[in-house]
Amino acid sequence: xxxxxxxxxxxxxxxxxxxxxxxxxxxxxxxxxxxxxxxxxxxxxxxxxxxxxxxxxxxxxxxxxxxxxxxxxxxxxxxxxxxxxxxxxxxxxxxxxxxxxxxxxxxxxxxxxxxxxxxxxxxx
Numbered sequence: 497x498x499x500x501x502x503x504x505x506x507x508x509x510x511x512x513x514x515x516x517x518x519x520x521x522x523x524x525x526x527x528x529x530x531x532x533x534x535x536x537x538x539x540x541x542x543x544x545x546x547x548x549x550x551x552x553x554x555x556x557x558x559x560x561x562x563x564x565x566x567x568x569x570x571x572x573x574x575x576x577x578x579x580x581x582x583x584x585x586x587x588x589x590x591x592x593x594x595x596x597x598x599x600x601x602x603x604x605x606x607x608x609x610x611x612x613x614x615x616x617x618x619x620x
Contacts, residue, residue: 497522498520498521498522498595498609499522500593500609500611501518501519501611501612502516502517502612502613502614504517505591505614505616506615506616506617507617507619508618508619510583510584510619511583512583512618513579513580513583514580515577515578515579515580516580516591516593516614517577518532518575518576518577518578518593518611519573519574519575520576520595523595523597525569525571526569528549528550528595528596528597529547529549529550529552529595529596529598529599529607530549530567530569530576530593530594530602530607531545531547531593531594531595531605531607532544532545532546532567532576532578532593532594533591533594534587534590534591534616535589535592536588536590542558542589543556543605544557544561544565544578544591545558545565545567545578546602547568547569547576548599548602548603549569549599550598551599552599552600556603560586561580564580564581564582565578565581566579567579578593583616584618585618585620587616587618588616589615590615590616591613591614591615592610592611593610593611594607594608594609595608595609
């Protein structure tokens, strides 16, 4: 079955960097669109970044992370990454990766498979 396991979270000071990883198994990694989401306490889940596959190409970033975050995939390692630079306290949240075979669902943030999350805490 599809499994997604996030890692790389931690605590960092404002202005610092972290790289999140999401290791995937149980499906054809290269053909699935994938995304990163985050949820802070008391707030709704927010789509952070997406990378499209399986009939679509390109990436998407929410406005608040453009120019600071970069999403990428390494198909040789079945791993999705989120490089986060110039981190801000408002980036503090649990970060989740997600996957879906259908790109037209991914563009609506409608993913079928989810990981358990990794915590990112940014202090001022």
